[in-house]
Amino acid sequence: MSSSSGNLKVGGKDVELPVKDGTIGPSVVDIGKLYGQTGMFTYDPGFTSTAACESKITYIDGDEGILLHRGYPIEQLAEHGDFLETCYLLLFGELPTPTQKADFDHRITRHTMVHEQMMRFFQGFRRDAHPMAVMVASVGALSAFYHDSTDISDPHQRMVASMRMIAKMPTIAAMAHKYSVGQPFVYPKNDLDYASNFLHMCFSVPCEEYKVNPVLSRALDRIFILHADHEQNASTSTVRLAGSSGANPFACIAAGIACLWGPAHGGANEAALQMLQEIGSVDNIPKYIAKAKDKNDPFRLMGFGHRVYKNYDPRAKIMQKTCHEVLKELGIKDDPLLDVAVELERIALSDPYFVEKKLYPNIDFYSGITLKAMGFSTDMFTVLFALARTVGWIAQWKEMIEDPGQRIGRPRQLYTGSPKRDYIAMAQRK
Numbered sequence: 001m002s003s004s005s006g007n008l009k010v011g012g013k014d015v016e017l018p019v020k021d022g023t024i025g026p027s028v029v030d031i032g033k034l035y036g037q038t039g040m041f042t043y044d045p046g047f048t049s050t051a052a053c054e055s056k057i058t059y060i061d062g063d064e065g066i067l068l069h070r071g072y073p074i075e076q077l078a079e080h081g082d083f084l085e086t087c088y089l090l091l092f093g094e095l096p097t098p099t100q101k102a103d104f105d106h107r108i109t110r111h112t113m114v115h116e117q118m119m120r121f122f123q124g125f126r127r128d129a130h131p132m133a134v135m136v137a138s139v140g141a142l143s144a145f146y147h148d149s150t151d152i153s154d155p156h157q158r159m160v161a162s163m164r165m166i167a168k169m170p171t172i173a174a175m176a177h178k179y180s181v182g183q184p185f186v187y188p189k190n191d192l193d194y195a196s197n198f199l200h201m202c203f204s205v206p207c208e209e210y211k212v213n214p215v216l217s218r219a220l221d222r223i224f225i226l227h228a229d230h231e232q233n234a235s236t237s238t239v240r241l242a243g244s245s246g247a248n249p250f251a252c253i254a255a256g257i258a259c260l261w262g263p264a265h266g267g268a269n270e271a272a273l274q275m276l277q278e279i280g281s282v283d284n285i286p287k288y289i290a291k292a293k294d295k296n297d298p299f300r301l302m303g304f305g306h307r308v309y310k311n312y313d314p315r316a317k318i319m320q321k322t323c324h325e326v327l328k329e330l331g332i333k334d335d336p337l338l339d340v341a342v343e344l345e346r347i348a349l350s351d352p353y354f355v356e357k358k359l360y361p362n363i364d365f366y367s368g369i370t371l372k373a374m375g376f377s378t379d380m381f382t383v384l385f386a387l388a389r390t391v392g393w394i395a396q397w398k399e400m401i402e403d404p405g406q407r408i409g410r411p412r413q414l415y416t417g418s419p420k421r422d423y424i425a426m427a428q429r430k
Contacts, residue, residue, distance in 0.1 A: 065311035111167035112188035140254035174201030229392025269368035272303030303365030319366035
């Protein structure tokens, strides 16, 4: 990484600050010594103009609609590989050889079962508990069951913890689903691939044979790939911040899941589906399109546009194809919600208002429709997001732990409260 320097005039002082260049993307100004030289901090709410770390994992160019994992375009990974291959790539930096892939798949498959005592742990939740609440608690509780992989200073324990979470997350997610619908837990099967195993644990019941649909399995695997990592978003930053304190990996991932639960982050696909339900029928679409165009109306089309992508989200293109494959396979007809979705998609891709503002359907729009068609309830959508994003969180956490320049996170603030004042005795207060 090459570097130069730039000059900044602050408070009458000329300050020379290093400028660092990445492999691709914008350069950054290193302000680490700004306070020491000027007595000032920078002010950047949401850290939208601040690089909090150096990373080799994921690169995004929102203006051009580019998403790369370790240099590989997301389109190629989703088209030609599977989710566990993407997991290997994110964790180790390179695509696996056939031998490495077979070994990795074997190790993940043999770690899918959870400790049997966790069955009783689940029984402590209310029967109507939100699956994301169950996920936050269950993943955090893994540190109470697996003491032999919580020492973050041991590379072997870090890897064991990483493997365990990637392997066990589908089992825990399926248990959360089964618990919410009042059905018995289904154990994982080692003869099924990652996505097929998850579908089997979610939708099979002991009283009859369940055959995994390969089209749905491939679609779900692709959904996992598309959600595997997305650079320094809110939940990933949460995982890094929690990890910077030395917290165990299970606690860090639980923190990421809690952050992902927010409707502005992982809950966006659920919000998109709720919007479709609010619209109700194709006949109501013109009214809602008019509301979306009205600057004085608070209504917003959920599932359109993206904070990072100012072009078409590259993941949405793949998700669009996957969505239509699933709908065709299932032969779903006479579903008003899906009819609304298809018509909204057509309008957004042709209406000059949406095209000019680049309000394209995003991945949340298509994934919500797809998951509903596959049989998942809306409160499971974010759970599936967390399942897929776990590998990205782990890769980012692992990179942070192994960075010799890593420091505990400590954002600064602009204080606007009362200045110093003296305590007033109770009897003298009015």
